Amino acid sequence: MKETKDHAALAEAFNADEPRVNWHDETLWFIRQKRDKAAHTVADWELLRETASQIKHNVLSNLHDYLLQFEANAKANGIIVHWAADAAEHNRIVHEILQKHGVKQMVKSKSMLTEECHLNDYLSEHGVEVIDSDLGERIVQLAKEPPSHIVLPCIHKKKEEIGDLFHEHLGTPAGMADPQVLTEAARQHLRETFLTRRAALTGVNFAIAETGEFVICTNEGNADMGAHLADVHIACMGIEKIIPERKHLGVFLRLLARSATGQPITTYSSHFKKPREGHELHLVLVDNGRSIQLGREDFRNSLKCIRCGACMNTCPVYRRSGGHSYHAAISGPIGAILAPNLDMKKNADLPFASTLCGSCSNVCPVKIDIHDQLYKWRQVIVKEGYADTKKTLGMKAMTQAFASPTTFQLAGKAGRWFMRHVPFAVSNKMNPWYKQREMPAPPKESFGEWYLKNRKKKNE
Amino acid sequence: MTVGLFIPCYVDQFYPNAAIATLELLEKLGVEVVYPSRQTCCGQPMANSGFEHLTKKSNNLFIENFRGFDYIVAPSGSCVLHMKDHLHSGKYPNETEAMRGKVYELTEFLTDVLKVDKLKARFPHKVGLHQSCHGQRGLKLAQMSELVAPAFSKPEQLLSMVDGLELIELTRKDECCGFGGTFCVAEEAVSVKMGKDRVMDHLQHEAAYITGADMSCLMHMEGILRRQKSNVKVVHIAEILNAQEI
Ligand code: SF4
Numbered sequence: 001m002k003e004t005k006d007h008a009a010l011a012e013a014f015n016a017d018e019p020r021v022n023w024h025d026e027t028l029w030f031i032r033q034k035r036d037k038a039a040h041t042v043a044d045w046e047l048l049r050e051t052a053s054q055i056k057h058n059v060l061s062n063l064h065d066y067l068l069q070f071e072a073n074a075k076a077n078g079i080i081v082h083w084a085a086d087a088a089e090h091n092r093i094v095h096e097i098l099q100k101h102g103v104k105q106m107v108k109s110k111s112m113l114t115e116e117c118h119l120n121d122y123l124s125e126h127g128v129e130v131i132d133s134d135l136g137e138r139i140v141q142l143a144k145e146p147p148s149h150i151v152l153p154c155i156h157k158k159k160e161e162i163g164d165l166f167h168e169h170l171g172t173p174a175g176m177a178d179p180q181v182l183t184e185a186a187r188q189h190l191r192e193t194f195l196t197r198r199a200a201l202t203g204v205n206f207a208i209a210e211t212g213e214f215v216i217c218t219n220e221g222n223a224d225m226g227a228h229l230a231d232v233h234i235a236c237m238g239i240e241k242i243i244p245e246r247k248h249l250g251v252f253l254r255l256l257a258r259s260a261t262g263q264p265i266t267t268y269s270s271h272f273k274k275p276r277e278g279h280e281l282h283l284v285l286v287d288n289g290r291s292i293q294l295g296r297e298d299f300r301n302s303l304k305c306i307r308c309g310a311c312m313n314t315c316p317v318y319r320r321s322g323g324h325s326y327h328a329a330i331s332g333p334i335g336a337i338l339a340p341n342l343d344m345k346k347n348a349d350l351p352f353a354s355t356l357c358g359s360c361s362n363v364c365p366v367k368i369d370i371h372d373q374l375y376k377w378r379q380v381i382v383k384e385g386y387a388d389t390k391k392t393l394g395m396k397a398m399t400q401a402f403a404s405p406t407t408f409q410l411a412g413k414a415g416r417w418f419m420r421h422v423p424f425a426v427s428n429k430m431n432p433w434y435k436q437r438e439m440p441a442p443p444k445e446s447f448g449e450w451y452l453k454n455r456k457k458k459n460e
Numbered sequence: 461m462t463v464g465l466f467i468p469c470y471v472d473q474f475y476p477n478a479a480i481a482t483l484e485l486l487e488k489l490g491v492e493v494v495y496p497s498r499q500t501c502c503g504q505p506m507a508n509s510g511f512e513h514l515t516k517k518s519n520n521l522f523i524e525n526f527r528g529f530d531y532i533v534a535p536s537g538s539c540v541l542h543m544k545d546h547l548h549s550g551k552y553p554n555e556t557e558a559m560r561g562k563v564y565e566l567t568e569f570l571t572d573v574l575k576v577d578k579l580k581a582r583f584p585h586k587v588g589l590h591q592s593c594h595g596q597r598g599l600k601l602a603q604m605s606e607l608v609a610p611a612f613s614k615p616e617q618l619l620s621m622v623d624g625l626e627l628i629e630l631t632r633k634d635e636c637c638g639f640g641g642t643f644c645v646a647e648e649a650v651s652v653k654m655g656k657d658r659v660m661d662h663l664q665h666e667a668a669y670i671t672g673a674d675m676s677c678l679m680h681m682e683g684i685l686r687r688q689k690s691n692v693k694v695v696h697i698a699e700i701l702n703a704q705e706i
Contacts, residue, residue: 007647008646008647008648008649008650011647011649011650012648012649014649015649015650015653018653021653025657029632036605036606039608040608042608043608045608046607046608046609314606316635316636316638316654317638317647317650317654320650320653320654320657321650352509352510352643352646352647353647353650354640354643355593355636355638355639355640355641355643355651355654356508356593356594356640357593357597357636357640358593358594358597358598358604359593359597359604359606359636362597362604362606362607363606375507375508378508378509378510379510379512379513381510382509382510382511382513383510383513387509387510391509392511395506395509395511395514396514398505398506399503399506399511399514399515399517399518402469402500402501402503402517402518403500403517403518403521405497405498405499405500405521431645432644432645432646432648433644433645433648433683435648435652436648436652436656436684436687437652437655437680437683437684437686437687438682438683438686438687439683440470440474440475440679440682440683441474442473442474443474443475443476443477445476446472446473446476447467447471447472447476447479447480447495448467448472448495448497450476450479450480451483451495451497452497455483455495456497
C-alpha cells in the first residue's frame with residue numbers, strides 16, 4: 001500500500017467537503033433507521049442477539065472440531081476442500097485451480113475475504129481478469145478503488161459519479177444518472193460476463209458443520225448466476241464462518257439482513273452442498289491471522305462478526321470520515337478491532353478513531369463488545385510502543401502533574417494550571433481545539449477555591 | 461449518610477458553577493457532603509489514550525481521598541464510568557471493589573439512592589438534553605436507541621420535576637457529540653463535525669439551553685456555539701435542578 005496517511009489525516013481530507021459529509025452521514029443514518037424499524041418488528045430481538053452471540057461463542061470454543069466435521073461432511077458431499085494459512089496461500093490456491101482449468105477470466109461475487117487477501121491484484125498480476133458481479137463492487141472496481149463499506153461497497157459514491165463511470169466504461173449517455181438506467185446497463189454488461197465465464201468465485205456467509213453445506217446471502221442473485229453458469233465454482237471463507245447445525249441458520253438469517261439494511265431477509269439465501277454433474281466445487285478455508293486473534297482472549301469475540309455492516313452505519317465517526325479513512329479492507333468499528341491483529345504498526349491509529357460512544361456494540365447482532373475492544377487495543381498498542389513519542393511525553397507530563405494535588409491547588413488562577421498541563425486545553429492558537437472551537441473561559445475562581453472560602457471555613 | 465463529592469478536574473477549573481450547584485442540590489436534599497481537597501483527576505484522559513498503566517498514582521489518590529465515604533458522587537457520567545470500569549490498585553487491592561460500587565453519577569444518585577420524586581426548582585426555558593454516551597450507554601442513565609427495550613431516562617425524569625422547563629425533542633436523540641477525550645484534538649475534523657451536527661439538532665428545535673450530565677460534552681459544544689456566535693448556552697443539569705429562576 002502506498003498510503004501512509006493515518007485515519008485523522010484521511011478524515012480531515014474527507015471533511016474538506018462538508019455538504020458531501022452531510023450527504024454521507026444522512027445516507028448511512030437512513031440505513032441505521034431502517035435497521036431500527038426492522039429490529040423493532042421482532043419482539044425478542046435482544047434474545048435473538050444473545051442467542052446468536054452464544055452460538056458463535058460455542059463455535060469459537062470448539063472451532064477445531066467443527067472445522068474437521070465440516071471438512072469431512074463437505075468432502076463426502078463431493079466438495080474439494082483446501083486450507084490456506086494466509087492470504088498468499090489463499091491466492092495461490094485460487095490461481096492454481098484457475099490454471100488447471102486454463103481459465104483467464106473469472107467472475108466474482110462479493111467476498112470481503114478476497115479483498116482482505118488482495119486477490120484481484122494478485123490474479124491480475126498473473127494474467128487473470130476478474131470481474132466483480134456485485135453492482136456496488138463492480139462500480140468501485142471500475143473506479144479502481146477499494147470498497148468503502150462491507151455491505152455497501154460504493155456508498156461513498158453519488159449517483160452522478162456512477163453515471164460518469166458508466167459513461168466512460170459501459171457507454172451510457174453522458175450525464176445519465178438515473179439509477180434505473182444505470183442498473184440496467186450494469187445488468188446487460190454483467191449478463192454477458194456471466195454467460196461467458198467458466199469459473200466463478202464467491203464468498204460464504206455461513207458454513208454448516210453438520211451438513212457440510214454453505215450458504216451465501218445476496219440481494220442481486222449474482223452469486224447464483226456466477227456459480228450456476230460456470231464449470232468451476234470456488235468459494236472462499238474465513239475459518240470463523242462455521243455454524244454448528246442447520247437449525248442455527250434461522251437465528252442468523254433473521255439477524256443478518258435486518259441489521260444490514262433493514263430487510264427481513266436477503267433476497268437470496270442460497271445453499272450450496274455438492275457440485276453438479278461434471279462440475280467442480282472448491283472451498284478454500286482461510287486462516288490469515290484468525291487463529292492468532294482466537295488466541296487473544298480480549299479480542300477473540302471479534303471473530304463472531306457476520307459482516308452485516310450495522311456497526312459502520314451507526315458509527316458517528318465512520319459516517320463522517322468515510323470507509324476509506326480506515327485504510328483497511330474492512331473499515332469502521334469492526335475493521336478497527338480486526339486490523340491491528342493483522343498489522344499492529346500499520347493500523348495503530350485505527351482503535352483511536354473512535355469516541356468510544358458504544359453505539360456499535362449495541363447494534364451488533366452478535367453482541368461483540370466492539371468499543372471495549374477498541375479501548376483494550378489502545379492499551380496494547382501503547383504498550384507495544386506504537387504510540388507516537390510526542391503523545392507519550394504529553395501523557396507522562398500530564399500524569400505527573402495530576403499526581404501532585406499540591407501543585408494542582410496552588411496553581412493560582414483557575415484554568416491556568418489546566419491550560420498549562422492538559423494537552424487538549426493548552427491555551428495556544430496552534431492547539432487543534434481552537435481551530436474551530438472557542439476555549440472555555442476561565443472563571444474567577446476554581447471550585448476548590450470557592451469551597452475553601454464558602455464551606456471549609458464554615459465547617460471548621 | 462456522608463457523600464464524598466468528586467469533582468472532575470476540568471469542572472473544578474472551568475465550570476465551578478456546575479460543582480457548586482451539585483453541592484448545593486445535595487445539601488438541600490439533606491445529604492452531608494464533603495469535598496476532599498486533595499483530588500485531581502480520575503485518570504480517564506490517560507487511560508482512554510492507551511496509557512491506563514500510568515494511572516496507578518491517580519487511582520491510589522482517588523482511593524485515599526474517598527475511601528471513608530458512604531457514597532461518592534460526581535456531576536460527570538464519563539468520570540464515574542471510568543472509575544466503575546477501571547479503578548484498580550495494587551496498593552489497596554481490597555478496597556477497589558467496594559469503591560467501584562459506591563461511585564454514582566449525580567442524576568442516578570438522585571433517582572436511585574435518594575429516590576427524589578419532587579424538586580423545588582424553576583427554569584422557565586426551552587432546553588435540549590444531550591445524552592452523553594458514557595452516561596447513557598455506559599451507566600445506563602437512559603435507554604439507548606440501539607436496543608429493542610423499554611424506554612426510560614433518569615435525567616429526563618428529573619428535568620420533568622423542574623417548574624417551567626420545556627424539554628425539546630431532538631432528531632437524533634442519542635448521537636455522540638464527538639468530544640471523546642483526546643479524540644477532540646487527535647481527530648479534530650471529525651470531532652468538530654460531530655459537535656456541529658449535534659449543536660445544529662438543538663438549534664433547529666429552538667433550544668435556548670443545552671444541558672446534560674457530562675460537562676465535557678457541553679464544553680465541546682459550547683466551544684462550537686461560541687465560535688458560531690450563538691446565544692444558546694450550555695448548562696450542567698445540576699444547575700437546572702438547583703435553579704430558582706423566577
Ligand atoms: S461487528 Fe457486529 S455489527 Fe459490525 S459488521 Fe460484524 S456483526 Fe455486524
